[in-house]
Structure formats: structure tokens, C-alpha cells
Amino acid sequence: MHIIYLHGFNSSPQSLKAQETARWLQQHAPDITLHCPQLSPHPAQAIAQAETLLLSLPADTALIGSSLGGYYATALAEKHGRKAALINPAVQPYQDLLHYLGPQHNPYTGEDYLLGDEDMQALLAMRQAVIRQGKYWLWLGTADEVLDWRLAARHYAGQRQSVFNGDDHRLARWPACLPALFNWLSQAD
Numbered sequence: 001m002h003i004i005y006l007h008g009f010n011s012s013p014q015s016l017k018a019q020e021t022a023r024w025l026q027q028h029a030p031d032i033t034l035h036c037p038q039l040s041p042h043p044a045q046a047i048a049q050a051e052t053l054l055l056s057l058p059a060d061t062a063l064i065g066s067s068l069g070g071y072y073a074t075a076l077a078e079k080h081g082r083k084a085a086l087i088n089p090a091v092q093p094y095q096d097l098l099h100y101l102g103p104q105h106n107p108y109t110g111e112d113y114l115l116g117d118e119d120m121q122a123l124l125a126m127r128q129a130v131i132r133q134g135k136y137w138l139w140l141g142t143a144d145e146v147l148d149w150r151l152a153a154r155h156y157a158g159q160r161q162s163v164f165n166g167d168d169h170r171l172a173r174w175p176a177c178l179p180a181l182f183n184w185l186s187q188a189d
Helices: 016-028 043-055 068-080 117-125 149-155 174-186
Strands: 002-006 033-035 062-066 084-087 102-105 112-115 136-141 160-164
Touching (some): 002 068, 068 084, 084 174, 136 149, 149 160
Parallel strands (some): 084 136
């Protein structure tokens, strides 16, 4: 089995959740291959990178997406009929990121870049108005300081959701979620 982990805005494969996921798999499920690409800071390029990787892997490859990566994972899961686990996913990043327009710095990679209107348009073009039932498991923290968890809960209504009272955007409980998550991902549809 293959899993693609898509990191969030100004993040990287070195993020704590990505590293926790990789460590857990090495210890408990070494037969699962984790792919965690460094995504472009520009959404059109990021989704193209992720889709190219997804299409190069077996048809049962699943997705994990954190924050903005959850938005990308949803677009790919809908387009290609894949399962996706979403950690505090962005639902409307084309609005949420408007106040970040302009010069940006990724603290993980050291990359400086310009976030522009064309990036917001690319995000808007990825929007999924209708969500396929039974393909998602959301992991939400009610104390998320970055995104309003209730927007994701409503947007993905009817999908499996684990809501952690008092947990934040980082989702400190993530390591404890991994056994159940990988059990779900490995089940046939």
C-alpha cells in the first residue's frame, strides 16, 4: 500500500505530523510506503506535483492532507476516487490566504516567494462543491487557532469525523490516531 502525505501552507515533509506519520509507519507498518513530497508554494504547481505522484502509484494509493494539504487531498480524492484522511483541512483557502498575499518565507525550506492573485484563482478552481460520501475521515481540533474547525465539519457533513475538544491546528493527538487511521485506509471500499 502507498500513502501520499500532503503538507500545509508554508510547511514541508519535515513538519512534525509528517515525521510522526513516517516514524509510526516504520515501526508498525513497514509494508506501507509513505510519499511526502515537498510541494510548491504555488497551488497550481503543488496540485500538479501531487497529481503526477498519485498517478504514478497503484490505484489503491490513499491520501493524507494537513491544512492546505487537506484541500489538495480533497481535490485529488474527488477527481480520482481515492480515500483521504484530512487533518484540520482548509475549506476555503482562496479566502483564508488573502491576507498572506505578497512576499512569503517558508521557515522549513528557507524559500522566499510571492503569493499572488493567480494563486488564489488556482485555489478557487480546485474547489469541490460536492463531496463523495464515505471517502474521507476528518481529524479536527476545536481549539484550532488557524482555521475554524466548524467550517470543515459542515463542509464534510456525513463523512467520518473525529473531533478533539481543545486540540489545536497542530493536532497534538495525531500519533494516537494513526493505528485507527491506517486500519481504515487499508480496508477495501
